[in-house]
Amino acid sequence: MSQQKQIQLAKRPKGLPTKDVFHFETVDIPVPQDGEVLIQTKYVSVDPYMRGRMQDTKSYTPPFKLNEVIQGGVVGEVVESKSPQFEKGDFVLGFLGWQEYSTAKAESLTKIDPSIAPLSYYLGILGMPGQTAYFGLLAIGQPKEGETVVISGAAGAVGSVVGQIAKIKGAHVVGIAGSDDKLAYLKELGFDETINYKTTNDLNDAIEKACPNGVDVYFDNVGGEISDAVMNHLNRFARIPVCGAISSYNISTSEDIGPRVQTKLIKTSALMQGFIVANYSDRFGEAAKDLAQWVKEDKLTYKETIIEGFDNIPDAFLGLFKGENVGKQLVKIS
Template sequence: MKTKRILLNSRPQGMPDESNFEFDEQEISGLEEGQLLLKSLYISVDPYMRGRMNDTRSYVPPYKVNEPITGGIVAEVVECRNKKYKKGDVVMGNLPWQTFILSDGNGLTSIDPDLAPLSYHLGILGMPGLTAYCGLLFIGEPKEGETVVVSGAAGAVGTVVGQIAKQKGCRVVGIAGTDEKVAYLKNELGFDEGINYKTTSNIKEALEKACPDGVDVYFDNVGGSFSDAVYTLLNKYARIVVCGQIALYNSTSRPTGPRVEPILLTKSCLMKGFIVSDYADRFGEAAKELVSWVKTGKLQYEESITDGFDNLPEAFLGLFKGENTGKQLVKVADRSIQV
């Protein structure tokens, strides 16, 4: 059997492009004892992957040039010589970008295909949902009547953050990149206000109008000038949850903005960055509540699904152009074994 693979061809300078990826095929030999053959069904593309394309030290090792890119994948067990799994099982793990994957079973998590659509396990019931839940509730600690601002609000994390904040009785303001996304946030997800940063000439003035009582919680997925504008509206004891900085991921120089320390000092604000794995011991309670909210309709969920393994690079690059609403995924195949 042959598997298609996508390798990191070169490290990007600034914004990545198609030349940074390389396609090839590799032979897969027969299974040895303890191994299983996986067929990729859904593959996740996420902004954090851009950092792994650089040869810099971070919380996860960088990708290696001429080796497959890895990320979250939902896959089906199509052949099995591993006692923990059987043919037809559905699993999830951090796996290489391949159509078929030979695995020893380590690092895989079994998925109940009847719990929710399989793609949800890479989105609202997976890393993005857990990130939104843990970051907002354990760092932001929103209280009824407070104002919560979310940048990157129409993305996989931002959409969940805003909805949870509404459940906590907060006024929620989302920043997104199109009028359609702003309308979706307000009309479908219940955000109180939305700001299209691409068509708003003065973000600070727009935020002042949308947040007449200031900002108590800022969930930051973007960074850059958006955050500079929010900082000026922080209330005393405000909490800033630093989840992502996508506005800066493709910078080739170190940008300099307003110094935030005087604001943090005089307003007694908390600013905390986090990686979702910091809260691994809370995943059980978070997942249980997220599943409950999805099943009861308290959480709405949007996906942007691109079809075809060959379109993975295009879907990834689209993240930095704001092309997705909700979680961006690539569908590689349907399940072939029904059990």
């Protein structure tokens, strides 16, 4: 029986994960059973939320199990099918393991069309990050023409799409990111103002200058001190979609203590709502249609950071927490 490489979670990290958290194992390539297909991995998605799944804590999704394969978004090619739903050569999107080959039940997979968009886009702008941006901004943020939308983590896979959709809706868009290269990218995307939180001497003052009319929507990807500063500039009835808190993913809860937000929310009658994209699963078709149309019309452009090689998956994941990626971080396998 042929064998393949697989990446398992060797131990639960404390603080910023290191390479010894991951264990490479050689295992048999699985054989598909009735109703299943065998998939060769083409692209692997690495995402910040996966850090939370490395902890053995209660969350919206179960933690990864020790000494078992890590799972995430994967685009692959069907190499053997025992289901009438798929044929050899079909491309699919699924939640699969960090391994070179996977079997999956046909109903757990989505067939994708490489003639509409590159395969990698189905893990990015047409996939989970794009859908997250779409629903977080439009369902919770609800930007209106002329309002000010601020986005933290703005050059990432989600934030870069949020800003462009906000521009489509006629908003004044301010992006916060951590390097001059990322700020230049945001300007290319049409952001009105940008802030480098690593080099500004006074973040509170920088936000005030970038948002002379205050903040109507704050799309929060990072939490921490950046969000503390943005909260000082909320307008009445502001909306705050809370998508992520990457600033705190690698520190203990006891270390992540900042200003209390309750008074600021009361004074502004603001709405602050956490969400995950799965909350809107019954509307994924709507988002996919709009996102694909905007891409086709060049209203949405997209950047990816793609590392090649299965062995580089851990490096790509760890790079997320060092700000190494612009746009969606992917690993091309084959």
